Amino acid sequence: MxxxxxxxxxxxxxxxxxxxxxxxxxxxxxxxxxxxxxxxxxxxxxxxxxxxxxxxxxxxxxxxxxxxxxxxxxxxxxxxxxxxxxxxxxxxxxxxxxxxxxxxxxxxxxxxxxxxxxxxxxxxxxxxxxxxxxxxxxxENAILVKNNTLLTTERDSIQTNLNTERTERIAEREIATKKEEELSTTLSISNHKIQPLKVRNNGKEVTKDRAKKVDKIRVSFDIDRNSRAQSGQKEIYVSIRKPNGQIGKFGGADSGLLKLHSGDEVAYSDKVNVNYQNGAGQTVTFDWEDAAFEPGTYKIDIYQNGFKISQADVVLR
Structure with missing residues (x-):
């Protein structure tokens, strides 16, 4: 159990x-x-x-x-x-x-x-x-570059102007020196005479002041002594201006235009070559004949070495 x-x-x-x-x-x-x-x-x-x-x-x-x-x-x-x-x-x-x-x-x-x-x-x-x-x-750099460029341009312009002025001054001095030298060697004249002459049948020359009776004008002058002028042939230019303002020219004369140191040009009636002797004076004479002389004032200027060295006049009645 x-x-x-x-x-x-x-x-x-x-x-x-x-x-x-x-x-x-x-x-x-x-x-x-x-x-x-x-x-x-x-x-x-x-x-x-x-x-x-x-x-x-x-x-x-x-x-x-x-x-x-x-x-x-x-x-x-x-x-x-x-x-x-x-x-x-x-x-x-x-x-x-x-x-x-x-x-x-x-x-x-x-x-x-x-x-x-x-x-x-x-x-x-x-x-x-x-x-x-x-x-x-x-x-800022762009502004500086621009300013530097302007300054450089201005500086170069100033330098160029200075160089130009310096060159001009040198050239002016050279011209002045050359002109002074040329002026110092330029001949001077004295006894500058102008004679209206009548030539008689016998060949005798007499001074006349009536235009109708004058057959020729005789120009004469003395070259002064200049110790700085070198001996040698010197060209003397004669300018005869008639009463009517025309340059007188005559047979056999070597007329033309002469450029002066001033830059002007003048007409001359004849060129006369002179055999200059350093330190010695000499007389230069030449005649200017014309078919018929007009009454009035005849102006006669003489140039040498680009300078006018004398002037004179004669009046015919």
Whole structure:
């Protein structure tokens, strides 16, 4: 009877044990399922975070690369750098080194990237300031170049004027010296005489003042001594102007135009060649004959070496 009772109890306990075991197994599986799900979610979040970090890093690297290219182009465009730009370039270089350190770190965190992003914004602002400074300096340099060009042009103009004036002064001195020398070597005359003459049948010459009775006019003068005039042939030009203003010309005369040192030209009636001897005086005489002399004043000018050296006149009634 007792054995039956124990057997009955054993049979009733077995289902309970089986049920508890089943519940425990089920609970473990549920726990394991929940734990795996949480692990998967954590993994997915980690993957998403890594993807986000990678994307942010790529964007930062892209923006940073553009800034670097812009900075290099700006530096290459500078013709004449100065101390101010060099200081700015030094500051930009320090910022680049710090940004490079973060972006080159394969394990850079989101916080690191946020710091790099802030630094890139600061670098962008610094490069913008650098660009503005370059533009300002270029404008100032353009003004300086323009001013220097004007100053150079003005200086060259002044120098050219000075050179021109110096050349003109030298030329004037040379001309003055030459003129003085020519003037000092020019012959002078004295005892300049003009005689209206009547030639009688016997050949005797007598002085007359009536035009109808005058056969010729004799011109005579003495050449004074001049120690500076060299010996040799000297050309003396004689201009005889009639009362009507015309230049008198006569047979056998060598008439023409003479250019003076003043630049003017005068007509002359005859040219006389004189063999001048330095330091010695001599008398020159020549006659002017005409078919018919008119009443009035006859003016006689004498030229030598481009200068007028004497003038005289005679009046015929």
């Amino acid at each position: 007792e054995q039956d009772s124990n057997k009955k109890n054993n049979n009733s306990t077995l289902p309970i044990a089986l049920g508890v075991g089943l519940l425990l197994s089920l609970g473990f599986n549920v726990y394991q399922f929940v734990d795996n799900k949480q692990s998967i979610e954590t993994l997915n979040n980690s993957v998403k975070e890594l993807s986000t970090v990678s994307s942010e890093k790529s964007q930062l690297e892209f923006d940073y690369k553009n800034l670097q290219d812009e900075f290099e182009q700006l530096k290459s465009s500078i013709v004449d750098n100065d101390g101010l730009l060099s200081n700015k370039e030094h500051n930009i270089s320090i910022q680049q080194q710090e940004i490079d350190k973060i972006l080159n770190d394969a394990n850079a965190s989101k916080a690191d990237l946020a710091k790099a992003e802030s630094m890139i914004k600061s670098l962008k602002s610094e490069i913008a300031t650098y660009k503005s400074e370059i533009i300002r300096l270029e404008k």
